[in-house]
Amino acid sequence: MEPILTARGIKKIYPGSLALDNVDFDVYAGRVNVLIGENGAGKSTLMKIIAGAETATEGEIAISGNAVRYSSTHEAELHGIGIIFQELNIFPNMTVAENIFIAHERMSNAFAIDHRGQNARASEILGRLQQNIDPGTIAGSLRIGQQQIVEIARALSHDTKILIMDEPTSALSEQEVAVLFRVIGELKANGVAIIYISHRLEEIMKIGDRVTVLRDGRLVAESDVSDVDLPWIIRQMTGSDDFAVDAPDAHSDEILLEVEHLSLPGWSGAYKVEDVSFKLYKGEILGIYGLMGAGRTELLECLIGACPEMKGRISLAGVDAVGASIEERIRDGFSLIPEDRKNQGLVVSLPLLDNMTLSSLRKYVRLFSIASAMERRDVERAVNELGIKTPSVLAPVSSLSGGNQQKAVIGKNLLTKPRVLLMDEPTRGIDVAAKRDVFNIITKLAQEGLGIILVSSELKEILTIPSRVLVLSKGKLTGEFKRGEMTREKLVRASAANIAANVKTGVAV
């Protein structure tokens, strides 16, 4: 079978670094071409070059055997190449149809947009994707999964032959992933070539046809997915296949955190979190699993004190915490690693040092000012202990890789000497090696007696790391499992309980 797109000898040099070194990459029509590698391996750079967002320093790209040159995403679109970025490019204030035809508006005359024609064509495309979304809906009111479908529809609206998807499932629930995979299946059947980037390895085994592995800007392996297994991929990516984590099972009987009848009212009378009660023991890793919108993030935000409108009781080691501000709760031993590193975890404009001590500055105040030497010494120690790779603690935090940024957020929390660590999707968007580091850190902290709440939507993590898992669905507690008694099926079923029957559940277990 002939590839539809061939990239040969692609080289990309940034000032001072070689992002891609002589990479060959073939893309086949009607197949899911998986591109995989750790952070910094060059996946994104290669994608940007193929999508026209960056230009290669050297190398050639040919489509259907003809050499092509383009230097913008618009020109790439003319060659039938579309890209869906990890961060969705949706205009939340516009309708679905307006989003689909943005910058390609259909005109009824020289000045006016043909709204009726756009809506009709949008319906047709969404119908092809078997999606029942009204083109007149305001895009911002759709769920993330549906917004992504709108992006796919946008790509299809200009006859895309090659569709690049960068981490398309990172923000989706299990159900939405199932829908996305069905859509991908249909696109394949229609002869569209999919280029698929993901950190979720199981996903790749499930949906991929062809896998290409990059490491340090070089092509290290390619193969049909049917010929390889998970350990092979991990070995190619990292050079080792060790992924097992030695998570502790035992914890003390001492209750650290007790939550009773916690509820958080939403806007429309429905509860975001409804009557949740549980206990967390010293040294325990408690997992919380649930779909997008199940109330996991909101639960953690209530615990850290970001939701003053919550009802119920929270007590840390017997001391009531309700009513305390975030500042006071951090002082008392709560700490939160938020879901969204860039928007909630870090102040990207500040150096690593300033970020790491943002929650614990109080400790370093002598008289009126910050004792810089002491601050720097503590940060440097934390950087070493956590294995954060940075040229200097004064480097801008934005220059660090995703995994190192996440470790910086963890470091910021540890410098407050917490007793309870609330972690919201701590491994989202970081590579396998960094994940392993994060889990080792969690394990070590639990052994030191911290109570850890780990929110994750990756089943594999939830099944292996915590000793006990709570499942939330629509804000309610719908299941509690000890390690050993939980299975994928049980977790997924509990996470879909309590959801209204009119939602189509295409759960793939």
Next chain:
Amino acid sequence: MMGKRFSVVNILINLRIFIALIVVFTVFSIFVPNFRTPATLVILVKHVAINALLTIGMTYVILTGGIDLSVGAVVGLTGMIAGGLIYEGVKIEAFGYILYFNVWAVMAVSVVLGALIGYVNGFLITRFSIAPFIVTLGMMYIARGAALLRSGGSTFPNLTGSPERHNTGFPLLGAGTFLGIPYSIWIMIAISAFLIYTARKTPFGRHVYAVGGNETAARLSGVNVVRVKRMVYVISGIMSAIVGLIVSSQLVAAHPATGEAFEMDAIAASVLGGTSLAGGRGSIGGAIIGAFVIGIMNDGMVMMGVSSFWQRVIKGVVIIAAVIVDQFQSEVQRRAALAA
């Protein structure tokens, strides 16, 4: 080789405001006779001090991602309040008696008023989540209106006070010197030193940058965002009041239109000094140098006899050019980060 050239460019860009200062200073030294005499320079710095004080307050506000348009109007109002207290005192109707405060009390009243107006700005912004632009625009009209209402639009003249009222000495603030340098310059130096230190070395300063850089992350890290925001408007209000006192003391009169468009020069100096209007980036020191660049240009062009119409055009061009260089700098830094 490439890396080396790159870092030279980077250093030049990081020092751009110093370079701008040296350039304008050199240019006017060449074209204006007597520009570098101590007497000229003292007058120049005296002019700069006014804008520099407002710029410091403004920069704190901008660093949190806000803006304070009420600055000029508060200069006018606080000057009028001080002027009124000295000129006509407070009539206590019941006893048919007029109460006069001494000058220290008068100044304290003005500064407290400035702080209070700033607090109201910050309160409205944080309590009702209204855009700082709107709140301080409203406050600009309110304060200016109040300044005009205070005297019915006329000036309080001759603020020398009188010995029998125990309120003499107000003109000294504007006219007095220590070691040959006017008080207003000493005030600028002292306040600059204090607030540069605060920005760089205290938790409050760190929090200002964090709030401007990423408010959500700051809040979730335990930073009291509301308190930080209210505080920066209070600082800006206090700076405005101090300027209001200095200006009315220098003129020995309080006029309700004093301070019109002062906020614009403060914003310009802040941006020229490298402060990002989006918040989180910039420095107080840089902004003060920005105030010097604007001040030197103002006085230098006057001395050169450039028409006041052209002065405005040139100032506008310089401000826009500064922002273009700023954009260029963030691009260079982004590429440097990529290369790292």
